[in-house]
Amino acid sequence: MPNWIKKSFVVFISILTFGLISPQDLLAWNTQKSENHELSTDMLEITTIPALNREQSAEQLIAQAREITATKLGDRILPRIETDFESEVLPKIEEIILDLVHTYPEEEIADLAISPVIGKGEGERIFHIMDLKSNDEILYFHVRKDRPPLEGYTFNFHYHTAEDGFETHHELADVYWGKDTPAKFGSEQIH
Template sequence: MPAWLRKSLVVLISIFTFGMVSPAQANGFLTTTTDRAEKSASAETSYYDTMDSPLDEEAERDKFIGRAMKEAEMQSFQKFGKKIGPVIEDEFRQTILPNIEKAIEMVAVQYPGERLNYLRITEMPGGGESEKIFHIIDDNGKDIIRFHVRRDQPPKEGFWFNFHYHTYHDSFQTHYELGTIFWAKNTPPKWKS
């Protein structure tokens, strides 16, 4: 039965019975077995479609993590510059980058698939004495997570690069360690030099 005819009959039955038969009841009287079979088939299809969505969401998450990791590596070496980068490159890739990936995965899990497309990575790492490597921000420009590196100088131990991140959950107060890399006894050059 065409949909327009069914709708018209539902309205007419409701009018003639002065509202004693609701549109839902009238529609139930008019639904044929073939219509019920079609609804059942469409419900089954939508069930399978919802089963596919976690795979799509997982693919979106993997795509975001891959994109973020490329940016993280590129911006880290941009921050290190030509003087620091070659010295700490191997240790950074072995120790720090896997921990950055775990932190990015933690962020990706908190956002459903499509919302990950709205997360961006800031473009310029800080130079000089600045700690900033990069931040991940949402579509409103608010920071979600901040990745930093700080120069530490424990007494009589030389200089260390302390890699850490902060999250918006505690207003960026807590340092979550990513790892440390020893520089030398002498003062390291400024970032991006």
């Protein structure tokens, strides 16, 4: 099985079960089932997952967005722009996610998730928010390295929406880096 499928499966299971069931639990259960050929109900521990309200869903999406964005920027970029990033970019990402959750129908909030495909390398993609039921992407959050003449490098944080076919750049903020070339996205600090 290709490695990307395994990783996607891990992320998908974690999102669907809100981290209550890990892929290792499923593998252990599957191994146990194949060894016994039959599974008695006393061996299963059933855990009910409470339905999340709007605020809890928004908090979960925001926490995932923060983690993925920090991973995308990496240990070499984030510390240098962290103050501006946390004061200018994160509040706007949070606001957009809150607006999405509050405008989404109540019965479909549980279907909102961050896409299991996370942007790597020099690409703009940070993360996408999608509807798991319809498998449609709703919002794209991106970052781009810009270099205006004689000004140095900036990181342009923006998003796209499905409403306009993901054509328009909706600006979040430009964060100044400096005149030296920034590291690649996701780069780790060399100790």
